[in-house]
Amino acid sequence: MATKFKSILPVIDISSFPQDFDAQELNQLQYHPVLAKLRKACKEWGFFQLVNHGIPVDLLETAENVCRDVLSLPTEVKDRASTGNALGTYYRSPNFERFRLPDSINPASVEQMCSKIYPEGNPIFCETMEKYALSVSNLEKNVTKLILASLGLDPNAFYNSCFERCTSILRINGYSSENLSIGEEALGSHTDLNCLTILYQDDVGGLQIRSQEGEWFNVKPLSHSFVINVGDSIKAWSNGRYRSAEHRVVYKGWRDRMSIGFFTSFPEEEEIWAPVELVDDGNPRRYKAFIYSHFKKEVLGDKENKEKATALERFAGV
Incomplete structure (x- = not known):
């Protein structure tokens, strides 16, 4: 019996x-x-779509075009931006590949990535990605403050004390139709380990989210919008008040899919521990304090346990 999918993600x-x-x-x-x-x-999804976010439409459209150009380059050219680390800066499988900018998103880091891909120069790509990275970085700051405010916290104080030192990664993701069948998983089910993910996706579709009841739902692409999701780190930091949802990408069968992901994470040696303002009799402390790098190492290095969607629960309890 075929699985039925719906599209009801909050906008x-x-x-x-x-x-x-x-x-x-x-x-x-x-x-x-x-x-x-x-x-x-x-609370209910851990995901939402953001519209009227203030980033110009022409910048988004140009970014999509120049990123598609990068993904169409020969493998040996794209390898210039690679360190060969499958869990780090670059990863390729027969149907999924990603590029990552350096952890510090600034004009110098974007220029470094551009020069590796286009050593002969490509000012349109470089200038576009610089503007895109800085625009989304500012958007992330505003969204993080909104999330803090929605938790009843002083957004400025908690952002400055807990989130200002977060690192950022920008990835160009390509999903090739060459090796995929319709309905096949192009990117397997997982949760994000980081704090916040801001995803710009094309109109191909294929992103799916698992509800609290265990059903898979399609995320219908909305023109010039962003899909934003809470990661495991925010789930732990919020004392489980907010959800980190399992998600995947399924091939839709009409052309290659492209997305640009912006990921923020706590510093490697940051201790993740819910603030006392989010712990009370009705919401007792749910997670032990843990170091972010230890959490990543345990989850990503665990070859036996493939249930990454529930990895955070290993740190449950006090």
């Missing part, structure tokens, strides 16, 4: 929410429709 428009506000206004803003919808989305 959040942040254009009506004030970009700057004082901590004194937080109690009033808790009832703002944007925060209320964001809170519900993070």
Whole structure:
């Protein structure tokens, strides 16, 4: 019997929410429709689609075009941007490949990546990716603050003390139709280990999310939107208030898929521990304190356990 899929991921428009506000206004803003919808989305899905985010449409369209150009390059050319580390900067399988910018997203790091792929120079690619990386980095900061505010926390204080030192990775993801059959998994089921993921995807589709009830749902591509998801690190840091959902990519069967992922993570030696403001009698502490690099090493290095979607539960309990 064929599996039926639905598309009901929350869509959040942040254009009506004030970009700057004082901590004194937080109690009033808790009832703002944007925060209320964001809170519900993070609790129930751990995913949402972001529209009217402020990043120009022409920049998004140009970024998609230049990234497709990169993915069409010969393998030996793309290998210039590779360190050969399957779990790090670069990975290729017969139907999935990714590129990563250096952990510090800035003009110098983008230029370094550009020069490796295009040593003869490609100003359109370099300038576009520099603008894209910095624009999405600013968006991530705003979204993280919105998430903190939705938890009832002072967004500026907690961002500065807990999230300002996060590292960032930008990846160009390509899913080739050459080696895939319709309905086949192009990227297997997993949760993200990091804090927050901001994904720009083309109109091909194929991204699916598993609900709390265990059903798979399609994420219908919305033009010029971003798909944003909470990772295991935020789930632990929020004391389990927000969800890190299992997701995958399934081949849709009409052309290659392309996406650009922006991933933020705690520093390698950061201790992840829910703040006392998120722990009370109704929400007792759910996770032991753990070092982010130890968590990554245990999960990514565990060849026996393939259930990465439940990896965080190994750290449950106090």
